[in-house]
Amino acid sequence: MGTVARDTRSVTAKVLAMLEAFTPATPQLTLSELARRAGISLPTAHRRAAELVEWGALERGADGRYRIGLRLWEVASLAPRGLRLRDVAMPFLEDLYEVTHENVQLAVREGLELVFVERIAGRRAVPVLTRVGGRFALHATGVGLVLLAHAPAEVQERALAAPLQAYTAKTVTEPDRLREVLAAVRRNGYAVSDGQVTLDALSVAAPIRGPGDEVIAAVSLVVRADTAAPITLAPLVQAAARGISRSLAPGRDR
Amino acid sequence: MGTVARDTRSVTAKVLAMLEAFTPATPQLTLSELARRAGISLPTAHRRAAELVEWGALERGADGRYRIGLRLWEVASLAPRGLRLRDVAMPFLEDLYEVTHENVQLAVREGLELVFVERIAGRRAVPVLTRVGGRFALHATGVGLVLLAHAPAEVQERALAAPLQAYTAKTVTEPDRLREVLAAVRRNGYAVSDGQVTLDALSVAAPIRGPGDEVIAAVSLVVRADTAAPITLAPLVQAAARGISRSLAPGRDR
Known part of the structure; x- marks a missing residue:
């Protein structure tokens, strides 16, 4: 300069x-x-x-x-979307970690990117590219697909209009195909990212809802792609996401 | 105003x-x-x-x-004494949690108080009064006693000269008695706080050293006072503290 x-x-x-x-x-x-x-x-x-x-x-x-x-x-630890969310979520993230010993991630959307708010890394689990406080694109990871699928239409259009980086040959970078993926995420209640960030990792993510029922965060398990069965992981991640949502809105029965 | x-x-x-x-x-x-x-x-x-x-x-x-x-x-997540320390320490804190299912705490000193940088709360463990990013006095908790025992002499004198709050009847608030406690912490390599914050909790804490061998943080286990045997917990906490210290200074053999 x-x-x-x-x-x-x-x-x-x-x-x-x-x-x-x-x-x-x-x-x-x-x-x-x-x-x-x-x-x-x-x-x-x-x-x-x-x-x-x-x-x-x-x-x-x-x-x-x-x-x-x-x-x-x-x-900064007073940021409601930072440590407050993390504090409420932590017991559920610990449970996920204890029963799987895999990577557990918690993320929120900030504009057209996601920010990792918490991460428990399995020591012998598949390596992941994340750092607490770090950012990542929305269209590749499990948590990103959940956050994008539930973002306002205007945010989705901006995300789909931008160049979508291919992290691997499996990353979905074609807008119409990505639209179908996002619709499936909303329909199924969870997202699967299979080899779309690194070829050896598969993540299953579910939405966390705030007191107004809006999706405010996403939680995921990231496991080795060759050992993974998304169908068995999804209920586990969805249950954790519901538990966190319920804890964020005491008194509400979801 | x-x-x-x-x-x-x-x-x-x-x-x-x-x-x-x-x-x-x-x-x-x-x-x-x-x-x-x-x-x-x-x-x-x-x-x-x-x-x-x-x-x-x-x-x-x-x-x-x-x-x-x-x-x-x-x-703020880039603060070296905040999330950076926490990221290095996390695998060791997880191990402590997994083998004990008790409360695990990580703290640093800031002036005459301590700041909790991380905390894993056992769901069925004894309730503790801490919050990540929260502050506490140095003279009562296990981590506080470790941080005070290894603080510069000038900081110790200021801490001992200030009024020392009695959280329970067991809190050490008499300066000369506290001096003896701090000497024992340095001699033993760990601190025990037995009922000094709440009567039902006992914590065992050990020092984490930075690359220059100075004490930069402390790690503790907080357990139910009536089930605790400090002598069995101390080696566990000390080993975790040494592991974290080693990870903070790669290449150094401690």
Whole structure:
């Protein structure tokens, strides 16, 4: 980024730009990296970073580099779709893990992507590409197909209009075919992604509903494709999803 | 809070004040509550909240109230002492849970308090007072005693000089007695909190060390006090703590 001739962003926007300079690939930044990524001058970055460190939104390592601070994580843990959902879901995710020893995932939709809110990784289970707080496309994974199938029509159209990446030869990237898959997800009450992210993994996902009956999250089991029988996994995942939905809306009998 | 005659805080400080207006007890706020708690005018709060919502640091519910947004949680998930520690620790915490089916906790120190970074709650285990992202005093819990025992001398003196709350009749609140407890924690390599938070719970905690061998976190098992034998739990918790320490510093043989 070169010199910004006229920066019309508000101070709030610039502070947020400093926070979003940190990414999974670059979780620690020097002051000059931070200034460059946020598009602000070095003296301004220096002054603001000091304020952010004082509050605890950023921390400074022994090497002088900046990283996200624990205080920001504490405040952010109040996000209802983050840790609150996770706290309610956790006992059900643990049960799924205990009876299968496979990968268990919990995700919500954010725009045209999903965000993993929780993940219990089976130590001897099939490797998966996910990270808590990480993002992924909607059209390939089991949780993504559930979230897309129940997204508003306008979101579905935008997702189908965008280029759909083929992660494997099995990824469904043809819009009309994907529309059929989504209809089946709504009809069946669960989604199956068989080798559509990595060829050796199969996931079965089910929708979690909020108090207003809208789908707010999805839970999945990810197992080795060659050992999997979706038909036996689906009731297990659906039961967990219903349990979580019920816990999110106490007093409602679903 | 009345009218602020002259507010010398920077915009950055005011934005952060808006974020910290949200607490575990008040995770959702109306605009006027938000303005009052952050100590800013209603029009300013309105404008800044709109910017924070646009970026995703805040979200607005159907009832118009504001809450912390998923985007802030995503960025905050990059905090090295938050989810990064948790991701490394999780397989070991799962193992502890699987072999005991008791409560498993992971905590770090922040000033004179501890923050719970992870918690696996046994469904039939003894109830515990913790929440992920929540805080607690250092002098009562097992993880707290480990973190205090290994804190810098200056932190220990400040903690011992402050009033020490008695959660039960068993909580150690006498500074000289607490000093002996902390010395024993360092000598034994683990801490035992027997009925010091709630009378029915006993916790055994061990230190997790960072790459520089400094204690950066603590892990504990919390079990029912009447069924517990600390001497049998300690090696289990210590082994998990060592496994996590080793994973945090690949290549080091501890």
